[in-house]
Amino acid sequence: MALIDSSYTHRDGETRGIGYRRWVIAQATLTACLKVKGMRWVVWTCWIYALLQGVFLFGFGQLMVENSAVSDFITEDLDLFKSFAPMFREWAADNPRIAIGMTYNMFFYLFTGAIVSSLTLSLVALGMAIPRLITSDLSSRAITIYSSKAVSRFDYCLGKFAGVLLLLTLTWLGPTLATWMMGNLMAPEVSFFWHTAPALLHSVAFVGLGMVILGLMALGISAMTSSPRMATAHWVGLLLMGVVLSGIGMGSKNYWLQYLSFWFDLELLQRSIFDIGGDFKELGDKYPGFTEMGLIKTIKTRLALTAENVSAALACLSFLCAGALVILYKKVKPE
C-alpha cells in the first residue's frame, strides 16, 4: 500500500501575466514590512499626525467664518485678536490666493518635509522595513526561488520597489492626501478646493519624487548585505552621515558638503517644488514692507534658492539613485 495519498491533478486554468506577478511581489513585500514589530505603530502615528493636521486646517478654515466656535474663542477669549480677526476675515475674502493658497502651501511644505513630519516618520518606517525587503531574501536564499519562477531579476526588483512605494504611500503620500482632503471637506467654502489645489500638486510632486528616490535608496541598502542588522546599520549610517555633513557644511566654507546629505538635497528639491521663494516675492510685491520685517526677512533669506542649488541637489540625488541601481544589478542574483 502506498505510504501517501497521491491526489495530484493537472490544471487548465488561466495564467496571469507579468504585471500580476510583479503586483504579487509588491503585496508580499508590503505584508512582510507590516509584520515588522512596531511598523503598525509607525503607520498609525502617521495617520494620527495627519488627523491632527486636518484638525488644525479645520481651525484655520473656521477663522474665516464669523461667529464660528473657533472665531468666537479667539475674539472673545483672546483680547489681542478682537480687532484683528474681523480685519483678517475681510482681507482673506479679498485675497484668497494669499490668505488660503499660500498658507496651505507653507503648511504642506512643513508637513511633508520638515524635521517633524511624515518624511521623518517614513524614514523611520524604511529603516525598520529594510531588512525585510531584499536582505532577508538574500540571507534565506529565497532569491533562488524567485529566480526559478516566471519572474526575471528586473520583475523582482520592480515588485520590491512597488512594495516600498506602497509602504511609503501608507506613511507619507496617503496621510498628505488625507490631510488636504480633510482640510477642504471641513472648510467653510467650496472655493478652498481650488485655492489650495497648487499646494496639493506641489505636495504630490514632491512626495512622489521623494518616494521614488527613497524607495530606490532603501532597496539599494537592503541589497548591500545579507545581514539584517548590517542593513539597518547602513541605513542609520546614511541618515546620520546626512545630518552630520549637512551640519558641517552649513557653518563652514565647505558648504558643498551639504549636498552629500540626501536629506539636504531633498529639502532643496522640496523648496524648489513648493516655490516658497515665489510666494514671498508675490507677498513682497503686494505688501512691500511686510517681507522686510525681521522674522519674515530671515525666513525669506533662509529659503532663498538658485537654479544652481537645485541642479546640484538633483545631481547628488541622481548619483545616489544610480548607486542604488548598480548595487541592485550586482547583488540581486542567485548565488
Next chain:
Amino acid sequence: MKIRAICVKKWGEVELAPSALPLAWHALYISLTFARMSDAIIECSGVTKLFGDFAALNNVSLSVSPGTIGLLGPNGAGKSTLIKCLLQLHPITMGDARLLGRDVGSEGREIRTRVGYAPEQDCLISGMLGCEYVTYCAQLNGLPFKEARQRAHEMLDFVGMGQERYRAVDTYSTGMKQRVKLAQAIVHDPELVFLDEPTNGLDPRGREQILQLVESLWKQHQISVILSSHLLQDVDRICGEIIIIARGEVLVQDTLKNLKARRAGIAELVVEGEHSRVLEVLHANECTAELESNGHITVRHGRESLTPVLKFLREEGVRPIEALPSPNALEEVFLQALSTHGPD
C-alpha cells in the same frame, strides 16, 4: 473497432475510448502524440559555464527525452550548475541550450512557467506560513490567488504535509522543508521538474515517501523529472535514464536498463546455510563465486540472463531465498565511469 484519443494534455497522456471518429483520424492523433513524446525536453549543445578560469561545465552536449532522469555525479561535478544554467539562474558562458523546445537564453521566463525547481539548499521565505509560501510561489507563476491557494493545499496534501502547513516555515524540520520545496516546485503544474537532492536529510520513511511521490510524477502524471543526486540507490529506484557527470563533463548518458545490461554477468544470491555446497555447484558450472561478509554469494556467471544459473542450481537441489541480477550495477557503472574519464 473505432477508437479516438482524448485528453492529450501532457507528454504522452493518452486515453483511448470508443468513438465514432474514423480510424484514420485516430491514427493521425496517436502518431502526433507519440511524435510529441519523442521530442527532447532538454537539448544542450556545447554548453560551457566558466566561473573565472574554472570551468564548472565544459562543452556539455545532451539530448534528453521525457521521463525520470537521474543526474549523477560526485560533489562538485557540475550537476547543480547544469540545472541552474538550464533555468537561467546562471548565464551560460558558451553554447546553446533548449528546454521544452525553447531557447534558454531568450525565453527564460516562458520556460520557467512550464518548469518547476526544488533547489538543494533551504530557500524558504522567512516569516511565511507553509501554505502561504506555496500559494505565493503559485502566484509567482501566474496563478490567480484563489486557484493558487486551492492548488497549494492540494499539493501540500500530495506531499504529505498535514497541519504543519499552518506553521511558519522558519520552524520546519528538514523533512518538512523538503516536502514544501517539492510542493512549490509542482504547484503550477509544470511539464518538467528539477529536483536537486530531494531526499537529503530525510529519515527512511520520509525518503521512501518522497521517492514514491517523485516516481508518481512521471508514471502517473506525465511530469518529467530531472533528479540530481549523489545517492545511487535513489536514482536506481526511480529513474529510467541516467546521466553521469563529473568535472563538468557528461561521462555517461543511457537508460538504466542498458547500463544494467553492461553488468548483466554478475548476480547476488541469498542462501540459507549450505554456502560451501552452493559455491561448489557454481564453480562446477564455470561460474566464479565468492562468499561476501554479509553471507550473500556474488556470482560472476558471464551470461545475459540469470535463468540458466538458477536452473542448474535447482537441478542440484539448491534453492536460493533471493537472487538479485546485476546488484550494485549502477554503482559499478558510476565508479567505472569516474575511473575511466573522471577525476583522478
